[in-house]
Amino acid sequence: MPRSLAPGLCAMAALAIAGCTQNGSYRVSWNFLADAGPGAAVQSAAEGCGQHGVDAIFVTAVDTSADGDQVLAICTLGQVTRSVPAGNWTIQIQAADAQATLIPSIATQMVSGVVGDGAVTELAVLTLPPRPACSDGIDNDRDGLVDLADPDCAGDLRGIHE
Ligand SMILES: [Ca+2]
Numbered sequence: 121m122p123r124s125l126a127p128g129l130c131a132m133a134a135l136a137i138a139g140c141t142q143n144g145s146y147r148v149s150w151n152f153l154a155d156a157g158p159g160a161a162v163q164s165a166a167e168g169c170g171q172h173g174v175d176a177i178f179v180t181a182v183d184t185s186a187d188g189d190q191v192l193a194i195c196t197l198g199q200v201t202r203s204v205p206a207g208n209w210t211i212q213i214q215a216a217d218a219q220a221t222l223i224p225s226i227a228t229q230m231v232s233g234v235v236g237d238g239a240v241t242e243l244a245v246l247t248l249p250p251r252p253a254c255s256d257g258i259d260n261d262r263d264g265l266v267d268l269a270d271p272d273c274a275g276d277l278r279g280i281h282e
């Protein structure tokens with residue numbers, strides 16, 4: 121074919137094949153609040169993951185073009201970088217245990233950002249709240265009854281009074 125036609129054909133091919141979408145990357149980071157009280161200190165992932173019984177962070181990302189991305193990251197790494205199509209992404213992170221089961225008493229955290237072609241977009245550091253007193257595996261009031269075994273929790277995993 122004449123050389124001058126090649127760029128036009130390439131552009132048409134790019135429109136026809138979704139795989140030609142330009143890629144960028146997002147990087148999401150996390151840390152922890154040390155406890156549930158006001159003004160609590162922020163802990164690094166290396167410290168907080170173990171203290172709060174979190175082994176993995178489940179990352180779920182969607183963009184406004186219905187692209188999606190999911191990964192289960194090692195909690196103590198404190199961050200993950202993922203290659204995704206350029207676009208406007210919303211990322212949520214959830215805490216999971218060693219069996220990769222989500223920990224419902226730790227609230228999901230979310231952040232949004234625009235991922236550009238060929239660039240790594242650093243998203244805000246997400247701070248995970250600690251487990252409430254009634255699901256932290258600790259006998260907080262030292263009456264010998266741990267978590268839901270303590271009637272102070274009234275059977276509520278999200279209870280904060282033990
Ligand atoms: Ca407890």
Ligand SMILES: [Ca+2]
Nearest residue numbers: 261263265270
């Ligand atoms: Ca107790």
